[in-house]
Amino acid sequence: MVTSHDRVDFIVIGSGASGAAATWKLAQGGFKVLCLEQGPWVDHSTHPTNKANWEELSRTKWHYHPNVRKGPSDYYVNDDDSDVKVLMYNALGGSTIHWTGHVPRFHPSDFRVKTLDGVADDWPISYWDLEKFYDENDELMGCSGIHGDPANPDRSPRQMAPVPLGHDGERVARAFDRLGWHWWPSDSHINSEPYRGRPACNNCGPLGYGCSLKAKAMTDVTYLPEAMEHGAEVRANATVYNIATGADGRVTGVNYYDADGGEHWQPANAVIVGCNGIGTPRMLLHAASDSHPTGLANSSGLVGKNLMFHVYAGATGIFPKGEPTYRGPLANIIMSQEFYETDLSRGFVRGYTFQMGRGMGPASTAVGGVSWGSNHHREFDERFGNVNGLGVIGEDLPLESNRVTLDPEIRDRWGIPAPRVHYKLDENSKRMLAHGVKQARTALLEAGAVRVFENQHNVNAGWHLMGTARMGDNPKRSVVDGYGQAHDADNLFIVDGSVFVTGAGVNPTPTIQAIALRTADYIIRERTDLKS
Amino acid sequence: MPTAEGQLTNSDRRNMKVVMDRLVPPVDDLPGAGSMGLLDEVERMAEEHDRYRVSLVRFLDALSMDMSVEAEGGFLALEGEQQDEALKEIESSIAKEFANVLEVVYLAYYSRPEVHRRIGWRSGPLQPLGFTLPPFDESILDTVRKREPFWRQAPD
């Protein structure tokens, strides 16, 4: 039996970074909003940082990869044919439960890569269209940082002072100074002081595995509670398996399963999809119908194509013994954008950011490359508490061959096909990463590292999921318009990283959230027809 | 060789204890990981997590089927360095499974309070204590602040 529910104005599918932001904004704008999330509310007291066996949890039940974690609301991702493994979290808060809250913004040039560099495509929107939504998002999530960064347009004062750099952050910052290279304290969605009812971070370290303190801005403790105060309903354990459309191609509502497998029909005036760059194309391709035979909103054939991740590499320096480097947020220290903007003399187009990282707990240090056997303890003692890394986050350009399709065989427990990911690193990315690793080595040696290890390509780094339902003005070359509205259905919107035209060389989430807020702002102003 | 259900036999346990001592040998006043009695912990994790269970079974299969090891009368009969050689061979033939076994042994070893004491790590959950760091000091920006804005202008 199918349970039918009362009509709402908007269904938002997914409660991660994007879905939660859109839910809040629309609820605040007076719309009747229902957020459907396939996962549960996660009790923060169960987050690994509260547990003595947190390192075991981080490699098992809290693993970044859904296929290893195998949580009840995870779906299998077939990434066998991908040079990068796909990482995500599926619960209220989405991947912000796992994220590290490092929140640089895109540069103005990132929206104009075709015009400036002759590659990929320009975005239909500019940095300046997003600026006020970046600010609004910082207000809700709470940003620790400091304005005045010469590598970026000036921005409004941050809500809180930067997260402490630590002696290790200062050591690397001074090295950048000596090299004459840019660096700046990271903007972080981590409280450096109490903010909006959440406490300050106490520097426990591995914030990629939840945050029992709630000092890290996860959307289940930021946007969602505030959205509910504005009247939004959030329904957990609701796995959407179809977005239904009428004969006119417009969306009519969604079908979902509850935790017990009960089937539900939820009618709505409009639907917003925020299931991330893998979950969204999976959903759209699966929702093929008579009016959308190749997949919902897929008349361009581009749903699932142009998948981008950001290419990752890096170097790790071993420093002489001193203050331990495992104290403080793992990767919210400093960043450098010395090599961000295109300079073709480097041998590649576009660029990358350095993001500094800290040491880890004992087991993670050992697993991270300490050899077994007679050299074990010497190597361990040399590394533990003495390492810092520089990660290279490079821009990978969109390629239609890098894509998400539906797996013909593997299905989740509801019978929904698993996403299948095909992704190959291109030559430009390889040259960019090689350059980045070389420069990272230079910086770490300058900072006093006695030995440096290089990682030419980080395979387990598919945490940024972008490009699979890109925006654009031309319906033949894009899936949604500049406001995230589907070209093929005017009451369907997409707000996650799928809509990115290019990926820039920075972590994407503030841009994802700014886009979600801008879409919701457009709906509030221009789409009153969708309000009951 | 483990049973079809993945249960370790007594002989597997004897082998595994010695393997663990070779992987993480004694140091200072601490015995190796096997002699420390961590096999139960390794088995617990293998029981709870498929990835470890499957790898441990394959690893022990490989150990018991290694012809050179058999020729010498089994893994336990080998000298320490020969044991290392046998392990290296298994590592190169089933790299992924070996890495998982090593991971689970490291997880067990580095969760022990006596090991934490040796390496100077505070045992227990990270919260609620966290760590104290001095607050951000703006003077660190003096040099970089002198730089003119250098972001690239783009047409609107």
Ligand SMILES: Cc1cc2nc3c(=O)[nH]c(=O)nc-3n(C[C@H](O)[C@H](O)[C@H](O)COP(=O)(O)OP(=O)(O)OC[C@H]3O[C@@H](n4cnc5c(N)ncnc54)[C@H](O)[C@@H]3O)c2cc1C
């Ligand atoms: C370990 C890690 C570290 C990261 N660190 C950073 C960082 O420092 N900075 C940064 O900018 N980004 C970081 N990210 C990336 C960041 O988390 C994502 O960019 C962001 O969360 C994406 O937001 P989203 O809304 O698109 O998707 P998500 O946050 O992934 O949310 C999607 C939600 O949709 C739900 N969903 C999917 N399908 C369905 C369905 N059929 N029915 C109902 N619900 C569904 C999922 O359960 C999920 O909750 C990190 C990610 C990871 C994994």
